[in-house]
Amino acid sequence: MALKVYGISKSTCTTRVLTCLGEKGVEFELVPVNMSVGEHKQPAFISKNPFGQIPALEDGELTLFESRAITRYIATKHKDQGTDLLKLDDLKESAAVNAWLEAEAHHYNPAISPIVYQRMVIPVFYNGTPDEKIIEAHVEKLNKVLDVYEEKLSKTKYLAGDFFSLADLHHLPYTFYLMQTPEAKLIESRPHVKAWWEDISSRPAFKKVAEGMK
Known part of the structure; x- marks a missing residue:
C-alpha cells in the first residue's frame, strides 16, 4: 500500500517531502488538506499532526509529522533505493x-x-x-x-x-x-x-x- 502524504502541492514543507519521495522512487498518494476551511485544525488532522500544520505522513501504522523528520525517515527506510541522500554507509x-x-x-x-x-x-x-x-x-x-x-x-x-x-x-x-x-x-x-x-x-x-x- 502506497504511503500517504497529507498536504498541498504549493506548501514548502509538503514539497520538501514530495521531492524526497521522488528522489527515492517511492510511490505515494498526496491527500489534499483544505486549509482555507481550517481542515488542518480539525480533530481528524490533529490526530496526525498535533500542531495542526502540514504535512503529515502515514506509512502503514506509522504516522509522522515535521517535514525534515519525514524526509530523514524516508531516506533511511529506503536507503538502498533511488538517490543515496544520507550516505549512511560512510x-x-x-x-x-x-x-x-x-x-x-x-x-x-x-x-x-x-x-x-x-x-x-x-x-x-x-x-x-x-x-x-x-x-x-x-x-x-x-x-x-x-x-x-x-x-x-x-x-x-x-x-x-x-x-x-x-x-x-x-x-x-x-x-x-x-x-x-x-x-x-x-x-x-x-x-x-x-x-x-x-x-x-x-x-x-x-x-x-x-x-x-x-
Whole structure:
C-alpha cells in the first residue's frame, strides 16, 4: 500500500517531502488538506499532526509529522533505493550531511522564510502589502548565510561534498519561491551558489514537484 502524504502541492514543507519521495522512487498518494476551511485544525488532522500544520505522513501504522523528520525517515527506510541522500554507509560523509541539514534548519531557513512569506504569501493569500522592514532585516541575515555557502561551494559541488544529498534537497522549496522575487539577486550574484542552485533545481524529481508549485 502506497504511503500517504497529507498536504498541498504549493506548501514548502509538503514539497520538501514530495521531492524526497521522488528522489527515492517511492510511490505515494498526496491527500489534499483544505486549509482555507481550517481542515488542518480539525480533530481528524490533529490526530496526525498535533500542531495542526502540514504535512503529515502515514506509512502503514506509522504516522509522522515535521517535514525534515519525514524526509530523514524516508531516506533511511529506503536507503538502498533511488538517490543515496544520507550516505549512511560512510561515517564522515554522513556527518557532513547532518551538519548541513542543521545549517539549513537553523541558519538558512530562518533567514529566507520571512522574505518568501512577505513577498509571496502576504500579497497572494491576504491581499496585503509586504513589510519592507522585515524583508530588509532578513535580507541582511540571508546575505551572511549565503556568504558562507559561497565559500563552501567554491570548494565542493554540493554542500556536504561532491555528491547531492538531503542537505541540498532541503533548500529547494524556499529557494524556488525566492527566485520569483526581487531577492533572487542574492542567489544570482554569487557564482558558486548560483551554479549549485541551477544544478539542484534541474533534478527531475524536483522539476516534477515544482510544476505543482506554480
